[in-house]
Amino acid sequence: MSARRIRFIDPFQPAQIRRLVRQFGSPLLILDCERVRVQVRKLRAALQRVDLHYALKPMPHAAVVQTVLAEGGCLDLATSGEVQLARRLGVDPARCIHTHPIKRPQDIRNALDFGVRTFVADNPDEVRKFERFTDRAELLLRVSFRSPGAVCDLSRKFGCDPEDVLALARLAAELGITVRGLSFHVGSQAGDSAKHVEAIHACAALMAAGRRRKLGMLDTLDIGGGFPIDYTQPVQDIGRFCEPLRAALADLPKRVRVIAEPGRFIVGPAAIAVASVMGRARREGHWWYYLDDGLYGSYSGQLYDHARYPVEPLKDASERLPSVLAGPTCDSIDVIAENLMLPKLEAGDLIVGRAMGAYTWASASEFNFFPKATVIAVNLTPGDAGMAMPFPL
Numbered sequence: 001m002s003a004r005r006i007r008f009i010d011p012f013q014p015a016q017i018r019r020l021v022r023q024f025g026s027p028l029l030i031l032d033c034e035r036v037r038v039q040v041r042k043l044r045a046a047l048q049r050v051d052l053h054y055a056l057k058p059m060p061h062a063a064v065v066q067t068v069l070a071e072g073g074c075l076d077l078a079t080s081g082e083v084q085l086a087r088r089l090g091v092d093p094a095r096c097i098h099t100h101p102i103k104r105p106q107d108i109r110n111a112l113d114f115g116v117r118t119f120v121a122d123n124p125d126e127v128r129k130f131e132r133f134t135d136r137a138e139l140l141l142r143v144s145f146r147s148p149g150a151v152c153d154l155s156r157k158f159g160c161d162p163e164d165v166l167a168l169a170r171l172a173a174e175l176g177i178t179v180r181g182l183s184f185h186v187g188s189q190a191g192d193s194a195k196h197v198e199a200i201h202a203c204a205a206l207m208a209a210g211r212r213r214k215l216g217m218l219d220t221l222d223i224g225g226g227f228p229i230d231y232t233q234p235v236q237d238i239g240r241f242c243e244p245l246r247a248a249l250a251d252l253p254k255r256v257r258v259i260a261e262p263g264r265f266i267v268g269p270a271a272i273a274v275a276s277v278m279g280r281a282r283r284e285g286h287w288w289y290y291l292d293d294g295l296y297g298s299y300s301g302q303l304y305d306h307a308r309y310p311v312e313p314l315k316d317a318s319e320r321l322p323s324v325l326a327g328p329t330c331d332s333i334d335v336i337a338e339n340l341m342l343p344k345l346e347a348g349d350l351i352v353g354r355a356m357g358a359y360t361w362a363s364a365s366e367f368n369f370f371p372k373a374t375v376i377a378v379n380l381t382p383g384d385a386g387m388a389m390p391f392p393l
Helices: 014-024 033-046 062-070 080-088 105-114 124-128 162-174 194-212 238-250 264-270 298-304
Strands: 028-032 050-055 074-077 096-098 118-121 138-142 178-183 220-222 257-260 271-283 286-291 311-313 321-326 335-342 350-353 374-378 387-390
Touching: 014 028, 014 271, 014 350, 014 374, 028 033, 028 264, 033 050, 033 062, 033 238, 033 264, 033 374, 050 062, 050 264, 062 074, 062 080, 062 264, 074 080, 080 096, 080 105, 096 105, 124 162, 138 162, 162 178, 162 194, 178 194, 194 220, 194 238, 264 271, 271 298, 286 335, 311 335
Parallel strands: 028 374, 050 074, 050 257, 074 096, 096 118, 118 138, 138 178, 178 220, 220 257, 286 321
Antiparallel strands: 028 271, 271 286, 271 350, 311 350, 321 335, 374 387
């Protein structure tokens, strides 16, 4: 795969966006690896004693994986496909954990064959699946802490009740399976860190009780993800968000290793989506602009992730008219945004969606045979700031 050098300009600036569209076409998802580095460093500074395992789910892309690893990060894998990606990229399996609480036997074997050792389970049936692998696998038991304030309450679907943790650890001990520790995930795009703090204190007590009963090593705590980013509304600065977490983590015994599974925070701000106007129509006093990307493509996160992305035209004009942005498919729900005040656009004009690195391209489809956006990774390494490369994964 060839890479072409371009003069370095911030890839999110209008001149560079137009240049990349001329070079690679539209629709595009422009992924800035320098912004990935910035996000990793921000979170590491906010959680200094926490090992960061990037969760591949929001953007399972080679350029992101390689950038995170180069920054000293690790990986959180959840499927056989993600295991295969890590293997293909030559990732050290010692830097990976497997955190899907519900797994097929083949998923476990695939991860074990790759070399992953740490897995997550949240119920007796899942614990029993590891009885055959006591010499190769260790478990983190996932605990549920419901968080209605989070945009996505992941503890609704996964995790055992706190009062069931010790019984689950006892079952693992009886089967000869090592319980390395506990994990939780209070939900994605959390409004504040109060639920994280509650979960840390509860897990610390459970781990201490388990150690007293000799139910496992219980020297690892996985605090999940959920760290918020700005979309159309601002959120807390990550340093302020994590301040209560740091205080709670400081109370843990020094021998407890703490890990986290950031996904959205690492990659969300690091990509923009660029779409072209295919055509337009005047309807009921509004201009409708039909783009070559939409809800079935990069804007799929509006359906699946409950996100609303900041959108803007590259064209500027003093006159603004009531407008609608629609996707390209023949489905009537394929509408990105309504009641926007936009300049009068023409075919070929560009629309940019900001903060679109997470749960966008990853969940896009090719419905109606409209192709997914081409991913362009720029600033692949600090020394190659002027390199842009398409990744048709």
